[in-house]
Amino acid sequence: MKEHIEEIERRIEEACLRSNRQREEITLVAVTKSISDERTQQFVDENIQHLGENRTEHLVRKVSTVRGEHVKWHFIGNLQSRKVKDIIEDVSVIHSVDRLSVAKQIDKRASKPIDCFVQVNVSGEASKSGLAPNEVEPFLIALQQYPNVHVIGLMTMAPYGASEEELRHYFRSLRQLRDDMRACQFVHAPCTELSMGMSNDFEIAIEEGATYVRIGTALVGSEEEA
Numbered sequence: 001m002k003e004h005i006e007e008i009e010r011r012i013e014e015a016c017l018r019s020n021r022q023r024e025e026i027t028l029v030a031v032t033k034s035i036s037d038e039r040t041q042q043f044v045d046e047n048i049q050h051l052g053e054n055r056t057e058h059l060v061r062k063v064s065t066v067r068g069e070h071v072k073w074h075f076i077g078n079l080q081s082r083k084v085k086d087i088i089e090d091v092s093v094i095h096s097v098d099r100l101s102v103a104k105q106i107d108k109r110a111s112k113p114i115d116c117f118v119q120v121n122v123s124g125e126a127s128k129s130g131l132a133p134n135e136v137e138p139f140l141i142a143l144q145q146y147p148n149v150h151v152i153g154l155m156t157m158a159p160y161g162a163s164e165e166e167l168r169h170y171f172r173s174l175r176q177l178r179d180d181m182r183a184c185q186f187v188h189a190p191c192t193e194l195s196m197g198m199s200n201d202f203e204i205a206i207e208e209g210a211t212y213v214r215i216g217t218a219l220v221g222s223e224e225e226a
């Protein structure tokens, strides 16, 4: 486990060096969705502080079983409006806002602004959730009515099995879109961050400007391997 963490840290640092970036610009979110509460606790004990879950029930359960003063929970999955209330008190960042119905619930249930990413489907794959790139600006404008939805940036998932060239293209288009949205200077949507990069593509994502990487299998493995 320690070796896995060190190995990922080393690869993040090397990607930073190659792209002339600082390690501090990047938040490592350990995606613990496929490991047990016990193993999740072990990563927290190794000072992993950002944890990502994609099921509201799992996040709620782990919030009560995993102990750590500095733990921050990230919700990265498809979020249903009626389940927003279950996680809203415990979540630090929601990476997957792509519908006004969800934004409306976040706004209604939260007692303070919540950091969110708007999910974008840059590859246009039918199976992926997220907005089409040209829908993002009107969506951000519509979000002005929900002041508790504080959009810190854009998130994407690249298609599995894409070539390096395709990955760079997708990550660059998300970065360009983020830059365009940041330039709009929406008060509720500063759009300074980019959540992109998973086990198979996080180094390329960092080279292309990611500020949050969401790493599951390469970092925490899966319960079967434990």
Ligand SMILES: *Cc1c(COP(=O)(O)O)cnc(C)c1O
Pocket: 031, 033, 054, 076, 077, 157, 198, 199, 200, 214, 215, 216, 217, 218
């Ligand atoms: C599962 C998941 C990840 C992590 O995937 P790995 O390939 O295991 O690193 C990242 N982001 C989202 C949205 C996920 O669902």
